[in-house]
Amino acid sequence: MQTQKQSGMALVLALLVVAIVTAISVELSWRFDLAITRAENRWYGVQANAYLMGAEEIAYMALKMDKEQDNESERGQVDTLEEFWSTQAAEFATDEGWLSGRLEDAQGRFNLNQLRAKVDDKARRSAEIYKHFTEPQRRFIRLLQCVNLGDEESPLYLDVTTAQNITEAVIDWLDNDSNVTGFGGAESDFYGQLEPPFSVPNGLMASVTELNLIRGMTPALYEKLLPLVIALPENQPLNVNTVPVEILRTLNRQDDLYPLSIEDGDVFVQNRGEYKNVEDFVADAKQFFPDSDNGKNNFVADGLGVFTEYFIFYGEIQMGEHVRTSKALLYRNGTEVTTIRRTDANF
Ligand SMILES: [Ca+2]
Ligand SMILES: [Ca+2]
CATH class of the missing domain: 1.20.5 (Single alpha-helices involved in coiled-coils or other helix-helix interfaces)
Structure with missing residues (x-):
């Protein structure tokens, strides 16, 4: 037992x-x-970052080279989509996968910080609504009406009044006073009563993400605007040589708060040349916004340009199983190129 x-x-x-x-x-x-x-991920992460930084350096070189060519050419300082920097680099094979990169002209997007400057009080009291806004503000009103919030079969566009209201709210977001602009504007009285409340920055936007918080903005509108807008550090102009068709449509006579028609936009974008200066652009584009009525209908070229200082670099790398991306805002001053900011979100 x-x-x-x-x-x-x-x-x-x-x-x-x-x-x-x-x-x-x-x-x-x-x-x-x-x-x-973990070690493998860390190793791939370090490797991938090194490659992506390398790709950014190549982008620096492309922009530097372009500037040197512009300096030597008779055409002068011009940046267009026909230039070398604008071409998508082929996928470059590495030991562990591939690497690729491309540059986008950041000044081909609408710079939201251009909305900050305001008209004087006399203009604000004018009976003619278009005089209440600066030309960049009128362009933004038109841009908001260009964005299709529906789909191809049943398109849906904002009306001009809603577009004005949203523009006024953006103006108040940027300006440094506490006076509410027009009917759509909003200052701390409005944002302070939201849940949770927050204060208005009253300064330049650091990122387009701030649009999300602005009175009248909806997630659907924000989503559609994203590829068309940017918040640059200052009042940088639009480059008419690189803007997409939606932004070309915002270039209209000053007294017209509607965008050019979709048909005009298509003709415009196909016919446009490489403009050496803004005057050349205006002369070519006059068919869409003829001057008349003793200058009342004139086209105003404020905030337009033909060359660029800010570019967005997109890098992508595949290493083993992993794909990593990077996004950087580059600034070109003469032949010097520097990285202003890197982000996974939006500039
Ligand atoms: Ca150039
Ligand atoms: Ca204000």
């Missing part, structure tokens, strides 16, 4: 030991796998 009981105990003990050893080794091997995976 005694020995049977003892051997029973021994068996239980043995099983217990086996169970413990198994548990420990499973735990260990899991930890070991995790450590390996």
